[in-house]
Structure formats: C-alpha cells, structure tokens
Amino acid sequence: MEFLDIDKRCTPGLYGPRGTRPGHAFWTNCDHSSKCGWLYVIDFSDGVIKVGRTTDARQRIKRHHWDAHKRGAEVRRWWISVKHSNTSETEGVLKQCCLRHWRLFDGDEYFANADFDMAVTYAMFFRYTRPCNGEILRDNLRG
Numbered sequence: 001m002e003f004l005d006i007d008k009r010c011t012p013g014l015y016g017p018r019g020t021r022p023g024h025a026f027w028t029n030c031d032h033s034s035k036c037g038w039l040y041v042i043d044f045s046d047g048v049i050k051v052g053r054t055t056d057a058r059q060r061i062k063r064h065h066w067d068a069h070k071r072g073a074e075v076r077r078w079w080i081s082v083k084h085s086n087t088s089e090t091e092g093v094l095k096q097c098c099l100r101h102w103r104l105f106d107g108d109e110y111f112a113n114a115d116f117d118m119a120v121t122y123a124m125f126f127r128y129t130r131p132c133n134g135e136i137l138r139d140n141l142r143g
Contacts, residue, residue: 043116053087084128
C-alpha cells in the first residue's frame, strides 16, 4: 500500500460523534465486480476500536451501536473514509497497522486499548482507488 504526501491525499472522510448520523446516503451499487464502499474505524467506550469495510456505512454503524450495547459499551465516535473501490486492500492494510500496536480483542477487526486517532491517521494516508465512472455519475445525479 502506498502512502501519500499530505497535500495529495484524498479528502479525509467523515467524522461522527456518538448519536450522529452520516450526512448523506452511504449505499452503492457498482458496475464492476468489486463493490465500492468505505473503510471505517469505530471507537467504543471500553477502549476497543473496530476497523472494517462496508457498502452501507449507515447501517453498519447502527449495527455497531447495538452490538456495543450488548457488551455494556457505547460507540463514542467513528470515522468513514472516502468512497473507494479497493476496500478489501485498504481494510487489510489497516488491520496490519493496528496489529503492530494493539492486541486483538475479538476476531481480527477489534483491537483492545487502541488509539482511535492513530488508526484514523493511518487510514487517512492510504491510496483510495476511485469508484467506477458509473458510480461517480450516480453520485453526481443524486447530488
């Protein structure tokens, strides 16, 4: 994965404090086999962060609110990348970055005693592959 100079990176994505929702619809159908989507980082009140990818960020964050509540935690804040088509690649690299610093809490996407800001900083400098032309056109028409 290639890192970018700060002046050349993609827009840094969207942040959301607990209880807020993304400002626009985060759902897509793509014309190519690899669906476009978002990379995300979620910060829980018990010191755990979750990194992942999704094609429907709104529903995914909502689901994490429910899952956190089951274990007695809350979602404190979250970050969502720009929309891109290489989500599998960016998620894999972000997991590797997190494994260098923190131990796994559950599965391979939850990290204990993790630093949300550091995880987001890693993710902000990844090279995100633009969505396909059909997806860009649909976004502009929805605009």
